[in-house]
Structure formats: C-alpha cells, structure tokens
Amino acid sequence: MQECRNAGDDTGQVIRAALPDDISVIRDIEAAAGELFREIGMNAIADDPPPAEGDLAPYLGGGRAWVATDAADNPIAYVLVDVIDDWAHIEQVTVHPLHSRKGHGSSLIDHAERWAAAHNLDGMTLTTFQDVPWNAPYYERLGFVHVPEQAWSDGLRQIVRQENHHGLNAWPRVVMKRKIDHQNP
Numbered sequence: 001m002q003e004c005r006n007a008g009d010d011t012g013q014v015i016r017a018a019l020p021d022d023i024s025v026i027r028d029i030e031a032a033a034g035e036l037f038r039e040i041g042m043n044a045i046a047d048d049p050p051p052a053e054g055d056l057a058p059y060l061g062g063g064r065a066w067v068a069t070d071a072a073d074n075p076i077a078y079v080l081v082d083v084i085d086d087w088a089h090i091e092q093v094t095v096h097p098l099h100s101r102k103g104h105g106s107s108l109i110d111h112a113e114r115w116a117a118a119h120n121l122d123g124m125t126l127t128t129f130q131d132v133p134w135n136a137p138y139y140e141r142l143g144f145v146h147v148p149e150q151a152w153s154d155g156l157r158q159i160v161r162q163e164n165h166h167g168l169n170a171w172p173r174v175v176m177k178r179k180i181d182h183q184n185p
C-alpha cells in the first residue's frame, strides 16, 4: 500500500510500511509505552521485553507492519497485523507516549483496515485488556465490539491460549472485532 498522509493533519505525519531500519525504534516505542502499564500496577506488562527483531521481521517481510512517522520520518507509532481466519488481526498497535492522544493510534488502525479491505478480509480482530482505559474502552470508541467466547474462530482460540500461557490473563481479557462493510467502504 502507498504511503499515506493523514487528512487534516498539519504535523507532517505519514503512515508508511515499516523498514528494517525502523526495528530498533519500534522496540523503543514498545518499551516506552509499556511504562503506562506500570502506572496502573500492571508491572509484569511493563517489564515484558519488546518484541525481538526475529519476531518483527516476518511482519515487515510480509508487508503487515506500518509506522506513523514525524516530519523527519522517525517512527512514533506502529501497527502489526496477522491474517487469522480471513480477518486482519491487530497483533499490536503502539504509540510512543510522547505522541499519544493525537489520533496516531486510530489512523494506524484505519490504515490496517484499508489494507484488510484491499485483501478482501472480513474485518479486524484483536485481543486486549478489558479494564485498561486505553485498551477495550478505547477500541469500543473506535467501533470495535466484543466477541463472545462461543464465537471465537479456531485461530482466535489459539491466540488466546498462547496469551494465557504467557500470563496475560492475570487481568481480564477480551476479544474484539470491527467488521468491514465491503458494500460501503
């Protein structure tokens, strides 16, 4: 997908495909954003190391990683997407706290949705913390809805199992989705 400048944004922010040179900055963004969780007592999340280069590489190689950049082309936020059972699954979306609450998160999610629509996927899914203000309540504001357990696809079930194994279910977790209306894109 082409580089895309956000409408109405005078900060020079651009969303573009993530490049190998961005990997260390992506890891820095993740570590910085993790500190938000320490402020609400979720130290284990803050202490979780950012994704390793080897974990990020398949997203870059597969064209499923994008960064939002500042005017100097430095990444300030990123999103990673998997394809799970015909849905684009947001594996991670993170904005550096110095640049939060300026629409970068929602712009990246919208960008991923355009990619999903172009690939004829049904919509977007994600898993997140139910009670963290910038997690499930944020996604609800963006039009995501909760997916009850009986409606989880096999792929989503496997993701939840892996996350539970990793200890994320120490706090309530939810699965959410936002369907794409292919008739009215």
Ligand SMILES: CC(C)(COP(=O)(O)OP(=O)(O)OC[C@H]1O[C@@H](n2cnc3c(N)ncnc32)[C@H](O)[C@@H]1OP(=O)(O)O)[C@@H](O)C(=O)NCCC(=O)NCCS
Pocket (backbone or CB within 6 Å): 033, 034, 036, 092, 093, 094, 095, 096, 099, 100, 101, 102, 103, 104, 105, 106, 107, 126, 127, 128, 129, 133, 134, 135, 137, 138, 141
């Ligand atoms: C979730 C995240 C990507 C949102 O990105 P963002 O660019 O700050 O969000 P947007 O500008 O699109 O939307 C702003 C809204 O996000 C929510 N939000 C963002 N940061 C918040 C915070 N620290 N506390 C409470 N709500 C917050 C609010 O709903 C906010 O709206 P408001 O400013 O009118 O109150 C970002 O907060 C982040 O990187 N968090 C840490 C990593 C994370 O939890 N990622 C999601 C994993 S599922």
